[in-house]
Amino acid sequence: MRYVLRKIGLLLLTLWAAVTLNFFLPRMMPGSPTDAAIAKLAQNGPVSPATRAAIEAQLGVPTGNIWDQYVTYLGNVLTLDFGVSYTFFPQSVSDLVLTALPWTLVMVGVVTIVAFVLGTLLGVLAAWKRGTFLDSLPTLTGTFTSAFPYFWTALLLLFFLGYVLQWFPTSGAYSARATPNLSAAFIADAAYHAVLPAVTILITSLGGWILGMRNTMINTLGDDYVTFAEANGLKPRAVALKYAARNAILPNLTGFGLALGGVVGGSLLVERVFNYPGVGYLLYNAVTNQDFPLMQALFLMITVSVLVANFIVDVLYGYLDPRTRR
Amino acid sequence: MTEKEATAQGEAPEPTQPPPSGRKNAYNTTVDGGGGLVRVGAPPSPLTVLGRAAGTIWSVPKARVGLILLAVFVLAAVFAPLLAPYAPTDNSFARAEGGSPAHPLGTTTAGEDVLSQLIYGSRVSVLVGMVAGFGATLIAVLLGMSWGYTRGFAADVINFFVNLFLVIPGLPLMIVLAAYLQGGGLAMIIFVVVITGWAWGARVLRSQTQSLRSRDFITAAQFSGESSFRIVFREILPNMTSLITGSFFGAATAAILAESGLSFLGLGDTAMVSWGSMLFWAQNSNAILTGQWVLLFAPGLCIALLATSLTLINFGVDGLSNPRLREGKGR
Amino acid sequence: MTLLDVQDLSIVYEPHGAEPVTAVRGATFRLEQGEFVGLVGESGSGKSTLGFALTGLARAPARISSGRIAFDGTDIAHLDGEDLRRQRRGGFAMVLQSGMNALNPVRTIGNHFADIFAAHEHVPRGRRRDRAVELVEKVKLPASVLDRYPGELSGGMRQRVAIALAMSLDPRLLVFDEPTTALDVLVQRAVMETIIELQREENFTAILVSHDLGVVLESTARVLVMHEGVIVEDGPAARILQDPQDDYTKMLLSHYADPRAEVVELPGLRVAGSQISTTGEGPAGPGTDAAPSGGAKARTGRTREAVVLEGVGKVYPPPRRGEDPVVAVDDVSFTIEPGDALALVGASGSGKSTIAKLITGVERPTAGTVRLGETDVGSLRRAGLRRLRRDVQMVFQDPYSALNPLHSVEYTLMRPVVNFGGLRGLEARRRVLDLLDIVGLTPVEQFAAKLPHQLSGGQRQRVVIARALACDPQVIIADEPVSMLDVSLRAGVLALIEGLREQWGVSLLFITHDLLSARLVTDKILVLNRGRVVERGETAQVLRFPEDAYTVELLDAVPQPGRAAD
Secondary structure, three states, X not given: OHHHHHHHHHHHXXXXXXXXXXXXXXXXXXXXXXXXXXXXXHOOOOOOHHHHHHHHHHHOOOOOOHHHHHXXXXXXXXXXXXXXXXXXXXXXXXXXXXXXXXXXXXXXXXXXXXXXXXXXXXXXXHHHOOOOHHHHHHHHHHHHHOOOOHHHHHHHXXXXXXXXXXXXXXXXXXXXXXXOOOOHHHXXXXXXXXHHHHHHHHHHHHHHHHHHHHHHHHHHHXXXXXXXXXXXXXXXXXXXXHHHHHHHHHHHHHHHHHHHHHHHHHHHHHHHHHOOOOHHHHHHHHHHOOOHHHHHHHHHHHHHHHHHHHHHHHHHHHXXXXXXXX | OOHHHHHHHOOXXXXXXXXXXXXXXXXXXXXXXXXXXXXOOOOOOHXXXXXXXXXXXXXXXXXXXXXXXXXXXXXXXXXXXXXXXXXXXXXXXXXXXXXXXXXXXXXOOOOOEHHHHHHHHHHHHHHHHHHHHHHHHHHHHHHHHHHHHOOOHHHHHHHHHHHHHHHOOHHHHHHHHHHXXXXXXXXXXXXXXXXXXXXXXXXXXXXXXXXXXXXXHHHHHHHOOOOHHHHHHXXXXXXXXXXXXXHHHHHHHHHHHHHHHHHHOOOOOOOOOOHHHHHHHHHHOOHHHHOOHHHHXXXXXXXXXXXXXXXXXXXXXXHHHOHHHOOOOOO | OEEEEEEEEEEEEOOOXXXXXXXXXXXXXXXXXXXEEEEEOOOOOOHHXXXXXXXXXXXXXXXXXXXXXXXXXXXXXXXXXXXHHHHOOOOEEEEOOOHHHOOOOOOOHHHHHHHHHXXXXXXXXHHHHHHHHHHHHHOOOOHXXXXXXXXXXXXXXXXXXXXXXXXXXXXXXXEEEOOOOOOOHHHHHXXXXXXXXXXXXXXXXXXXXXXXXXXXXXXXXXXXXXXXXXXXXXXXXXXXXXOOOOHHHHHHHOOOOOOOOOEEEEOOEEEEOOEEEEOOOOOOOOHHHOOOOOOOOOOOOOOOOOEEEEEXXXXXXXXXXXXXXXXXXXXXXXXXXXXXXXXXXXXXXXXXXXXXXXXXXXXXXXXXXXXXXXXXXXXXOHHHHHHHHHHEEEEOOOOOOOOOOOOOHHHHHHHHHHHHHOOOXXXXXXXXXXXHHHOOOOOXXXXXXXXXXXXXXXXXXXXXXXXXXXXXXXXXXXXXXXXXOOHHHHHHHHHHHHHHHHHHOOEEEEEEXXXXXXXXXXXXXXXXXXXXXXXXXXXXXXXXXOOOHHHHHXXXXXXXXXXXXX
16 A cells, blocks of 8 residues: 555656646747747737736746746646647637547557557567567568568558558548547447557557567576476476566566657657658647647647556556555 | 576586586686686676677577667667768658658658658667667666675665656656756766666666675675775676676667657757657648648657667577576476 | 496586686596485586486586496486486486575465476376375475465575485485585574484485585585695595595695684684684695785874764564564674774574674664764765765675776775875875785786686775775774685685784674684674574684573584594
8 A cells, every 4th residue: 555655756747847847848949939839819800908918927938937927837736737738729729639638548548558568478478489480480470570660561551551452531520520429339440540549559569568468577587486387396387487477577567667668759750651640640730830838738748648547557567566555 | 496496406418517697608618718828817798798699699689680780770770860861950851751662651741751860869778768768778787786795774765766766757758857857968868867777787786786786796805805895896796697688778769769758748858869859840831630640659669679670689688697588488 | 235336527618708617527426325425616617517427417518528437237327308308207306505596486385386296207196196295394494385375485405405305216326516505504504404413314315515625624525625626535525524645635625614613713713712813824725815915004093983883773664564663783882992803693584684784884773873983874964974984984895896897906906095095196096006915816917907707706895895995094893804705715805804903903893603703803793583683702612612592502503623533
């Protein structure tokens, strides 16, 4: 329990640090992001003082008191008040982010867990059958596919499976005619649209999990408790799973938490290729239109999601390793 | 297994302790080959250590493939003007053509020769990989080692910051930074990649520094009157060659992939010919709809092959520091 | 009835990318049901390799190249997979050296038993828990350990669990590979007694693999001596003790002695009463491990100072919140006069290494004072500590970790010469070669150029000693300087230390758990138990007529081949 409390404390501290980084980023940049933002916004009509204040709190005013700005900013973050987007004027930034977030969370979340579980199993198999075909095939393929740029895998799948063979839809998260709801028909339609982006992420991230698990498991296979288990005549499957793999999973889980940021980063590019309406696609639009308020809010959201995911991984680790319970 | 355990177990089938991680042959040739003519107080210089490491990496077949692949790309980058049939930005050719003897890989929708672009594109990737990999490794070494060598509050603070940089998703941060710094060109991209890419290496090098500093030979060096600076750079650093090499290749791989991603989003200099920007233009000119699959396929394949070559080299480097990972049948 | 029949067994090591080495050569012997046999050899003798092969655990890079291992009539040398696995119940089992690491850290002890029962199904489901309780009680552990994780148990308890797990297979042959080496001295003895008792009660055939001829002769009835992969002697323990045939066995035996005796003698060293002398007769073994050649120069006439500890205490903050602070050293006072040799003895956790840290200024005392002459060591800062190290030097326990693997011997010795001696260039080099000559590493030019891995353990320890001497210190603190060395190499290093003290007048603080080596090189002794001094006096007096029970316990822990015969 103390372990979980400590991890909660660490999460809060890290969240605060991420929020603070987000505050200082635009203020450290050359030029004035605030002026640029307000000028852009002015193209849509007069800028109200309230809107101006919100943007200043977020992107900074060169003359203002930095501490006051920081307090206002923290308040805005806590109330999810990120101002107005000028790319999608007059929608509020928080509305845009909250609409996009579920698409990414579900699609990327599910496929990442599937990839990790599958990769880990293949890694166990590769390490156990070391030096055989079952080792070299996944290891070498994994080495190669994990070097693929995410967006390139996406482009290839889009071209061959989307345009040439026309097996899957090429754009969006659901059919143009449908409106999002929770009916079985809509979910099936959404799942169908999610296949190509999901497979892209699976192909590109799987190799890393295979290699990581294989290497840690080769290490645990050399540990004394594995030799002792064999000396005691345990069945090979029990030695492999309950002894070698069970211990190898622990460092690998930590690796999973740390590599998560990379997968999320890659999936942003995948969304851009498939015009998938998640945070990545939105971030791309924000960046190309220099929509700084939207961009900042998205970066914060992505960071917070990864931090929370890492926290969950940490708690899971604590559950799996009795040594943390003392 | 630590050396200490190996000693206690004492089952090395040789009278003397087997050398750590099989560098024996290299040692023997450098030392015994010298006979009595040994320079006064000369430790193996960092260069000989590196040379030895390179030899061991070469002995791993996978790493050998990686080194050859890497050499091909580096040579292509260096000799691009000699190898490429045309200038990469020469757009005087017929547009969106398929393969022909004059243009083996066809032309882009803007009328440039794809093969020439591909060859010149290697320059950006190789340069970014090397420079950003070096920069990130340099930060990792300096920070990781001082972090591993200090104790107390300062170490806790660094620990927090490194962990923060580890979990903050790198690519989104790069995208945000690049968006603010637009127009900065290649230097900006390298800067952004370095800023976000050092944390992993720092962490690995920190833990190795910590484990080395608890070894008796570090205490012994203190008792020999050595300064902290000298202990870090003459006693600890040379023992981490393989890990530093490993983090360099890891950081270079990440840098190459990151550069291609940023260029693909159009955040770099879109006028500069790189594999990432080739894909940016291919996507923006709807190469998918016109069926020019070479335009999509070739640049990405080059990125993947270059990144793979670095990963393959790291297989050899892994074996240097972890004998258990060397090639061979387990059971 | 013959249980194990080993015929002409050879095992080769084929490491990746290196020359194959024959680790075991033509081993031939038979074991009868119920025998307790010792298998002795020093590092590199092939004894563990043989032990692993006998229990069907020969793994790459080791390979059985010829011969057969008939276990109850079945050749297990070439048995594989499921056939071999089935043999393990009611067959052969093994207890590994590092019992601490032999248990899966994420499974409870109870689950370890459950796994074995599930693998062989030799205990009915309903009786499995009871059987596990029986087994842990046999190794003198409470039933409650079954619900614990390995990390919650001490090293000795974990080794006992490992023994109980091996016993759960109802083995007829049990191989113990250095079962107590990794444990604390006093725990070693207790675990060994449990093993002997179990063997007697259960009447399984046991092989005790050990580097320590003393331990083996004490515990077993028959001994096999291995040297460089060959079994050089095989006979009853009593006969080997009285009438060893092989030269190697004779040499090993000459390195044992009773620290309680009036006259204690090891090759090259002799103590009669409290008179210590080096006998000049070099110990057997490779030439360079011989006693120093006596090239020592007279010491420069610096004033010599005493090390004085007065009421010294060291309390560490509690390791976890809510626990008590750790008292490592409690009210310890002693003086080492210039040129004296003091032994500080005790089991691990007795505080002896903490005292070394206090004297070298690595730690500061929480009570009392530590002084070298007029200098208060506890209050020294950076520059003061550096100056202190000119006078106080260390010899480390583990020669494998005390030398940087990348630096030549010359570089290692050059550093203190340059830093403290202020010598440069040729002069410095001459000094380095002198040091090598003093510690007996000749020809010096050759040794100067070597890297640590090209040296044997004894040679490495000599380099470590040379480094400690380089700045001409007043005090040398030797922390278990021979405990990691093969028995046959210890006497040479001890003789070197003793010789240096005689010739150079260096004071010596000798920290050890081994009372024999304490007797051989020191004239005063201090016995520590849980941070407190329990006994002190002349070494010969204290060891011959101990008064404190703890001292007696430590004395009993010294392996003495002769004891079994008494």
